[in-house]
Amino acid sequence: xxxxxxxxxxxxxSFAFFGIxxxxxxxxxxxVLVATKQGTPVPRVMITLRSEFEKEGFAVPEYTAFTNxxxxxxxxxxxxxxxxxxARKSGFTDVEIDLPAGQxxxxxxxxxxxxxxxxxxxxxANTWVSQLELQDTRFKEHFRLQCSFCxxxxxxxxRVDRTEEEWEKIIxxxxxxxxxxxxxxxxxxxxxxxxxxxxxEANPASIPAPxxxxxxxxxxxxxxxxxxxxxxxxxxxFLSDSGLxxxxxxxxxxxxxxxxxxxxxxxxKIPHRADDTLGGNIGGxxxxxxxxxxxxxxxxxxxxxxxxxxxxTGSDSSRLVEFAPESGxxxxxxxxQGFYPHTIRVDAKDxxxxxxxxxxxxxMFNRKTADFTFYDLPTRxxxxxxxxxxxPLIMKLAKMGMDTHDMAISENSEGLPLPYGIDIAPDGxxxxxxLHSDEIGHIDPETGELNMYKxxxxxxxxxxxxxEGNVWISVFASGRLAKFDPETEKFTLFDLPxxxxxxxxxxxxxxxxxxxxxxxxxxxxxxxxxxxxKKNTWAVFPxxxxxxxxxxxxxxxxxxIFTSNGxxxxxxxxxxxxxxxxxxxxxxxxxxxxxxSE
Amino acid sequence: xxxxxxLVLIALTCCLAPTAATAQEAHPNAPAVVQGASEDLVVLLxxxxxxxxxxxxxxxxxxTIYFGxxxxxxxxxxxxxxxxxxxAPTGLHRESATIPHAAAGLxxxxxxxxxxxxxGIEDLNASVSFTNxxxxxxxxxxxxxVSLQKLKTVAWEFEVQQK
Numbered sequence: 001x002x003x004x005x006x007x008x009x010x011x012x013x014s015f016a017f018f019g020i021x022x023x024x025x026x027x028x029x030x031x032v033l034v035a036t037k038q039g040t041p042v043p044r045v046m047i048t049l050r051s052e053f054e055k056e057g058f059a060v061p062e063y064t065a066f067t068n069x070x071x072x073x074x075x076x077x078x079x080x081x082x083x084x085x086x087a088r089k090s091g092f093t094d095v096e097i098d099l100p101a102g103q104x105x106x107x108x109x110x111x112x113x114x115x116x117x118x119x120x121x122x123x124x125a126n127t128w129v130s131q132l133e134l135q136d137t138r139f140k141e142h143f144r145l146q147c148s149f150c151x152x153x154x155x156x157x158x159r160v161d162r163t164e165e166e167w168e169k170i171i172x173x174x175x176x177x178x179x180x181x182x183x184x185x186x187x188x189x190x191x192x193x194x195x196x197x198x199x200x201e202a203n204p205a206s207i208p209a210p211x212x213x214x215x216x217x218x219x220x221x222x223x224x225x226x227x228x229x230x231x232x233x234x235x236x237x238f239l240s241d242s243g244l245x246x247x248x249x250x251x252x253x254x255x256x257x258x259x260x261x262x263x264x265x266x267x268x269k270i271p272h273r274a275d276d277t278l279g280g281n282i283g284g285x286x287x288x289x290x291x292x293x294x295x296x297x298x299x300x301x302x303x304x305x306x307x308x309x310x311x312x313t314g315s316d317s318s319r320l321v322e323f324a325p326e327s328g329x330x331x332x333x334x335x336x337q338g339f340y341p342h343t344i345r346v347d348a349k350d351x352x353x354x355x356x357x358x359x360x361x362x363x364m365f366n367r368k369t370a371d372f373t374f375y376d377l378p379t380r381x382x383x384x385x386x387x388x389x390x391x392p393l394i395m396k397l398a399k400m401g402m403d404t405h406d407m408a409i410s411e412n413s414e415g416l417p418l419p420y421g422i423d424i425a426p427d428g429x430x431x432x433x434x435l436h437s438d439e440i441g442h443i444d445p446e447t448g449e450l451n452m453y454k455x456x457x458x459x460x461x462x463x464x465x466x467x468e469g470n471v472w473i474s475v476f477a478s479g480r481l482a483k484f485d486p487e488t489e490k491f492t493l494f495d496l497p498x499x500x501x502x503x504x505x506x507x508x509x510x511x512x513x514x515x516x517x518x519x520x521x522x523x524x525x526x527x528x529x530x531x532x533x534k535k536n537t538w539a540v541f542p543x544x545x546x547x548x549x550x551x552x553x554x555x556x557x558x559x560x561i562f563t564s565n566g567x568x569x570x571x572x573x574x575x576x577x578x579x580x581x582x583x584x585x586x587x588x589x590x591x592x593x594x595x596x597s598e
Numbered sequence: 599x600x601x602x603x604x605l606v607l608i609a610l611t612c613c614l615a616p617t618a619a620t621a622q623e624a625h626p627n628a629p630a631v632v633q634g635a636s637e638d639l640v641v642l643l644x645x646x647x648x649x650x651x652x653x654x655x656x657x658x659x660x661x662t663i664y665f666g667x668x669x670x671x672x673x674x675x676x677x678x679x680x681x682x683x684x685x686a687p688t689g690l691h692r693e694s695a696t697i698p699h700a701a702a703g704l705x706x707x708x709x710x711x712x713x714x715x716x717x718g719i720e721d722l723n724a725s726v727s728f729t730n731x732x733x734x735x736x737x738x739x740x741x742x743x744v745s746l747q748k749l750k751t752v753a754w755e756f757e758v759q760q761k
Contacts, residue, residue, distance in 0.1 A: 162665075165683065168713075230660025231660030231662075287749065
């Protein structure tokens, strides 16, 4: 949405005005009234306060709230600070004003956006992607799976007018980063995407409006902290039992610690060994990123239930990393075999489980014995078996400079089934996804028994179990939510509330086991979505920044959630700034501590 | 960490070196130091071979400009792009970027070589230089080799400081 100050009428209103209508204003509250030019109140307007104030070691929070049915909203703000206030609602032009310190009430006028192009540009990326016609549904789902791994499709920076040669070069770069776009699509996509972008750019009115914001946003609040910088990628986020939030900067080897109560931040630099190479030891995948600062490749994180130590996957170094919060020290564990540790979970017995995405394994680190156990997963063909067997040699050659990205890639990415998300069920067994083989799998740690289940959809990305042992899966390529019942071995599919239906690419999810909610990342729609399992209803919370590419979500005991904007590259984000985001729904129980939920 | 922050720290330990040249002599991998904040700087990539090289410039904000993202939010931008289609038959080939009112901080130049334009050339030499736009004074530069399908991730780094 464009930031126009034109047509802005600003009244500084007295407490008396709000008093007449019964709007209680606290000393540290900013009261906001939003109306049209004709004076009609505008409900469910997103109002966001930002400050340019900077202090070393602190991230100044940005505050977002929404107006109610009477066009009124309030935000609690620190006293004595100047802010910028932005009002945003789909179908209207953004309004942004400077707000001096001490001001406690403001009224804004919103103008309806009538220009079709401006309207379309204000819509989230999923609405544009929904209108792309790319050969057929199967081809398009493959495109969405492989070309939305790191950033949104359909955004302005993706739609920039480019030549076929430029698209070929971009696809080449994406393959070097690890995209598994099938060979056929590599050849067809440049011409197809140019033609489709041109068609849509010429017909902005064809872009459908996103889902309107509904009543759940009223009284919800969002706090956002700017962390990292333009070459960062805030991949996964974690809320610890101590109440500290940790987020991993995958591209700069930084574990960033945030105290959400004070905004205090500490950046812990993950150490690497002297002979480690920039971009990582396994093929130097990220060396192709100009702003790269990683040797380790911090991906996913979880906490030990016994001593609160964090365990991190160092994907690009094939390393497990332990972090002791009490001392700030790291321990590096070089894995005795396998490649690309990915998503990680620690079980109740303090065993650290993680997927090995490239070597097609599930790994377990037993803290008591300091031993690793590896579960080799089945392969889909002899060729795949041979490829995985030859991985140590392939990786060695890749490190020496051999190109691996220009090998032929099949539609189902044969050779790379990609074990991905993982979680521990209440009974202590382990569930995981395999993104490229369209499967979920189950390991019983006590017996070692392994079972795989074919999903009736493409691209199961991350998963979580609920309190009853059901497995919830984000259906990335076709924008849905799936539930797997281990007793009946049946999948149930749910439409996400994102409009147009099926246009989102949900990267991840989390289960609030206490309240029976499943939180899903609206990775293409700039939203977080909450599914009430018993009521079969959705609540949708829009995020303040466009192009918020969220990949992880963690639930707090009070019912709020944390996520992070991990767009890679970060300059796709509306202002180019990665953030950690905290959403507190109106029904959160604020009397409970802000620590991780069960 | 900003690109090459580790290298910045190395540079700071030898910050007595007053010029880019002497800093480079002391530490070949150290970024050149330029007293050019607020000046308009031009980064020029040039090469002789008939191939398509691509210039990437990452600024202190962490944003990278290249043919896929031609202008950064803070203003630095790609000026011209050479492709196989626009390659001149002879002479030096160039891509360049301008940094208006250069912000202080570390800049990284990367160079990619994706298309050989039918030349069959696997490896070639290229050079990068940067100049003060208003005075045309060359502030530094470096020659290096690039290889087909490999990003020269850190072809050149320079740190712009306040005068």
